Amino acid sequence: MPLGSQDLASHTMNGGLSLSMEFAINGPGVSFKNGGPVTSATGFPQVIVSAASFNRTLWFLIGSAISIEARAMYNVGQAGLTFWAPNINIFRDPRWGRGQETPGEDPMVASAYAIEFVRGFQGGNWKSGTETESTGRHGIGQTRVLLGEDGEINDDKLMLSACCKHSSAYDLEKWGNFSRYSFNAVVTEQDMEDTYQPPFRSCIQEGKASCLMCSYNEVNGVPACAREDLLQKTRREWGFKGYITSDCDAVATIFEYQNYSKSPEDAVAMALKAGMDINCGTYVLRNAQSAVEKGKLQEEDIDRALHNLFSVQLRLGLFDGDPQKGQFGKLGPKNVCTKEHKTLALEAARQGIVLLKNDKKFLPLNKKAVSSLAIIGPLANKASSLGGDYTGYPCDSQSLFEGLKAYIKKTSYAIGCPDVACDSDTQFHKAIIVAKRADFVIVVAGLDLSQETEDLDRVSLLLPGKQMSLVSSVAAASKKPVILVLTGGGPLDVSFAKGDPRIASILWIGYPGEAGAKALAEIIFGEYNPDGRLPVTWYPESFTEVSMNDMNMRPNPSLGYPGRTYRFYTGNRVYGFGGGLSYTNFTYKILSAPSKLSLSGSLSANSRKRILQQGGERLSYIITNEITSCNSLRFNVRISVENVGKYGRRPCGDVVL
Numbered sequence: 001m002p003l004g005s006q007d008l009a010s011h012t013m014n015g016g017l018s019l020s021m022e023f024a025i026n027g028p029g030v031s032f033k034n035g036g037p038v039t040s041a042t043g044f045p046q047v048i049v050s051a052a053s054f055n056r057t058l059w060f061l062i063g064s065a066i067s068i069e070a071r072a073m074y075n076v077g078q079a080g081l082t083f084w085a086p087n088i089n090i091f092r093d094p095r096w097g098r099g100q101e102t103p104g105e106d107p108m109v110a111s112a113y114a115i116e117f118v119r120g121f122q123g124g125n126w127k128s129g130t131e132t133e134s135t136g137r138h139g140i141g142q143t144r145v146l147l148g149e150d151g152e153i154n155d156d157k158l159m160l161s162a163c164c165k166h167s168s169a170y171d172l173e174k175w176g177n178f179s180r181y182s183f184n185a186v187v188t189e190q191d192m193e194d195t196y197q198p199p200f201r202s203c204i205q206e207g208k209a210s211c212l213m214c215s216y217n218e219v220n221g222v223p224a225c226a227r228e229d230l231l232q233k234t235r236r237e238w239g240f241k242g243y244i245t246s247d248c249d250a251v252a253t254i255f256e257y258q259n260y261s262k263s264p265e266d267a268v269a270m271a272l273k274a275g276m277d278i279n280c281g282t283y284v285l286r287n288a289q290s291a292v293e294k295g296k297l298q299e300e301d302i303d304r305a306l307h308n309l310f311s312v313q314l315r316l317g318l319f320d321g322d323p324q325k326g327q328f329g330k331l332g333p334k335n336v337c338t339k340e341h342k343t344l345a346l347e348a349a350r351q352g353i354v355l356l357k358n359d360k361k362f363l364p365l366n367k368k369a370v371s372s373l374a375i376i377g378p379l380a381n382k383a384s385s386l387g388g389d390y391t392g393y394p395c396d397s398q399s400l401f402e403g404l405k406a407y408i409k410k411t412s413y414a415i416g417c418p419d420v421a422c423d424s425d426t427q428f429h430k431a432i433i434v435a436k437r438a439d440f441v442i443v444v445a446g447l448d449l450s451q452e453t454e455d456l457d458r459v460s461l462l463l464p465g466k467q468m469s470l471v472s473s474v475a476a477a478s479k480k481p482v483i484l485v486l487t488g489g490g491p492l493d494v495s496f497a498k499g500d501p502r503i504a505s506i507l508w509i510g511y512p513g514e515a516g517a518k519a520l521a522e523i524i525f526g527e528y529n530p531d532g533r534l535p536v537t538w539y540p541e542s543f544t545e546v547s548m549n550d551m552n553m554r555p556n557p558s559l560g561y562p563g564r565t566y567r568f569y570t571g572n573r574v575y576g577f578g579g580g581l582s583y584t585n586f587t588y589k590i591l592s593a594p595s596k597l598s599l600s601g602s603l604s605a606n607s608r609k610r611i612l613q614q615g616g617e618r619l620s621y622i623i624t625n626e627i628t629s630c631n632s633l634r635f636n637v638r639i640s641v642e643n644v645g646k647y648g649r650r651p652c653g654d655v656v657l
Helices: 008-012 047-051 056-075 107-121 189-196 198-205 228-236 250-256 264-274 283-293 299-315 339-352 400-405 428-437 467-477 516-524 541-545
Strands: 163-167 211-214 243-246 354-358 373-376 411-414 440-446 482-487 503-510 586-592 596-598 611-613 638-643
Touching: 047 056, 047 107, 047 339, 047 503, 056 107, 056 339, 107 198, 163 198, 189 198, 211 228, 228 264, 243 299, 250 264, 250 283, 264 283, 264 299, 283 299, 339 503, 339 516, 373 400, 373 428, 400 411, 400 516, 411 428, 428 467, 440 467, 467 482, 503 516
Parallel strands: 163 211, 211 243, 373 411, 373 440, 440 482, 482 503
Antiparallel strands: 354 503, 586 638, 596 611
């Protein structure tokens, strides 16, 4: 979402901007370089990495920490109060450049993330009228709760405004001849209801988000920002109380790219009448008056939009007098980059790193037994690459090389490739020399923003350029099997490394944020037991033969279409959704579960699908119109999970099940 110019959101909504897991420098909403006292903010891991923790508690606390720093920056004139996050689109295709911003491919996980992040971000962690910290609803960390006079959580008051984006079925940037500005996402009703829409429904109904963003693309032939049925549904059926914004210049695309309207005035009228309240960009500003004069737009449409915009401003307290005398008035620079927030960023990085391979328990390394270490790769000594897109200036950033050198003083570094594209092997020989001299070798490979970001999808799932050759060459030269560390948000086909005995261990760190280097070192040397799990399926390179513009989730064998995500994909996997190893061992036991589910109270009288029995007839689908009640479909299962190894696990939290 480019925010290159001052727009209505910046003026009317007091500084609208986007962020992933810290304050982004994109656009005019946040400023670190205008002479203000705040020059950095805590850099948490990118969303896809936080999602790998599957820890609802963590997501809530991250949202809360960011909200405190944002409100503190607002108080010194360096930020607004409306933020365009979270991105809760489904990571449907592994090539999508913005998948890194999302919680992954599962609608339930994305929904849970949306609920927790928005609750924490909008002030669900703040206790009104006191500076005393107390144990909060999640049982870990220092938390606060925004309460009303009756002691209940107050949904009307907002610390900040969060925005669920991008509605709906948006997950393509630029692929082949397709562009997000003109792409028509053809989506079945079933896929819309059980894949694309659930995160937005949860974000609004349970998270109580105060903003919804409509996307660039068309949905079944109608621009998303002109889909009255989708936009009005949020208020009519989901109880949405907030404002609806377009993505930046998404109203312009209705006329200029999609040719859906006959004129700019028609495009503006369509979007506002459909339910959009504000346009990111200048298109409405330049064409609304003409639309009114031509009778395409009525005063009542503008009044409705203003009502929704001002209602959020009221909830943010913009008309409550001197903000320094308000409940958040004491927040300031001292509340940014705090020890607590930096510790939370470290914990988030720890919980998000995924151990994918560990032959013969090669990891963890015994620090006392490592005489020398080599770290190789174009991202190994580049701290700026650890944040992902939509990031700002972190408090304390460290490269992976610096983080490992803090553990092993005799640590050497070689770049291997001139950059991530790795089009040249001219520096391989230096990397091989460094590898031969070291006791243990770590190779860092993968992606950065030159390969995946907004407006940039990938065309391959393999490591870029000659990176694969670099990894194999170094592994062949090393005295011992090497450790491969993978960066980036998108899935990678690393089948070559998975099957190579010279590569003992593989760790995915994604974009781990400012504390990523320390978290990686702690895991490699056994100070933290890895327990992250992949929030997306890692497909083989052959998946790139599947058209990215095919929005169908379910497989179609007659067309050779394999389906998408772990819920429906029928093909081979490099690593599966939920995949990840640990240094310890667990035992799992089902303590209690129903042996039979009676559906007789849920289905219509003429249905033949009466009973689903364990080990009996398989019931894959129930016809929607046969269901009369969903309540009796609920059932309880008790599962025992016991750590029977010598390594501990993460602190207590609410894990997604």
